Amino acid sequence: MKRLLSHPSLVIGLVATLLFLALGLLSLVWTPYPIAQIDIPRRFLAPSAAHWLGTDNLGRDMMSLVMAGTWTSFLVAAVAVAIGVGVGVPLGLAAAAWGGAVEWVVLRLTDFVFAFPAVIAAILITTLVGPGAVNAIVAIGIFNIPVFARVARGGALSIATLDFVAAGRLAGLGNTLIAWRHLLPNVMSLIIVQGTIQMSLGILSEAGLSYIGLGTQPPETSLGLMLKDAQGVFLIHPWLTLVPGLAIVLIVIALNIAGDGLRDAIDPRLRQGNPNVLA
Secondary structure: OHHHHOOHHHHHHHHHHHHHHHHHHHOOOOOOOOOOOOOHHHOOOOOOOOOOOOEOOOOOEHHHHHHHHHHHHHHHHHHHHHHHHHHHHHHHHHHHHHOHHHHHHHHHHHHHHHOOOHHHHHHHHHHHHOOOHHHHHHHHHHHHHHHHHHHHHHHHHHHHOOHHHHHHHHOOOOHHHHHHHHHHHHHHHHHHHHHHHHHHHHHHHHHHHHHOOOOOOOOOOOHHHHHHHHHHHOOOOOHHHHHHHHHHHHHHHHHHHHHHHHHHHHOHHHOOOOOOOOO
């Protein structure tokens, strides 16, 4: 913990991320105004003491919408990452532990999924069952599976040739126990760092899917849906676009900074003063 806290970028990124997450969690119990409260006479109000971020084209309070939209973005991204980790990591470890035909099948499956980006997958799912936040989660989660599978496989392959793994095999441990006891603990740092990166990409993907009408649907809200609703009045009332857009940018930057700091803190090759650090 002391080593983690000694990295300023990690601390800054985590603090900023936690602040946005706290703002989203707060929306579950309190917002300045009800999210669905429409007040047409007060629409397009500029930021003021009554409405800190102004009101939108329906007179809804922008601060309340940003709080709720932030929670939606975090929720979609977190569940999508959980899907990627829950399915992709076991596949990657299986490919590294068993090799041969198992590895070939896993690699071909990941290649197949990579051929369908999250947006394409969302379009296919939407065609079958309709748009919605759940479908966005499924689409982004499916795209995350090959990412974590390849990260887990790459990290596990670098561990599988070490002496303690060979000793485990000589002791009679099967491939499953080798993967569980030796490979998984040693690739967890890679998975955690990749998880922060995929969280930021998941927030961007959710915003993009909502913007084109394939993600979160009214009466729910998200940062991407706010951008979609404001696109027609951008030149007249620019803050309606700038507010959710800036929120997305700041959240993604915070997650990326936290991910970079976490990688520097966890990876021993990147620690300051390590003689094995490459120039």
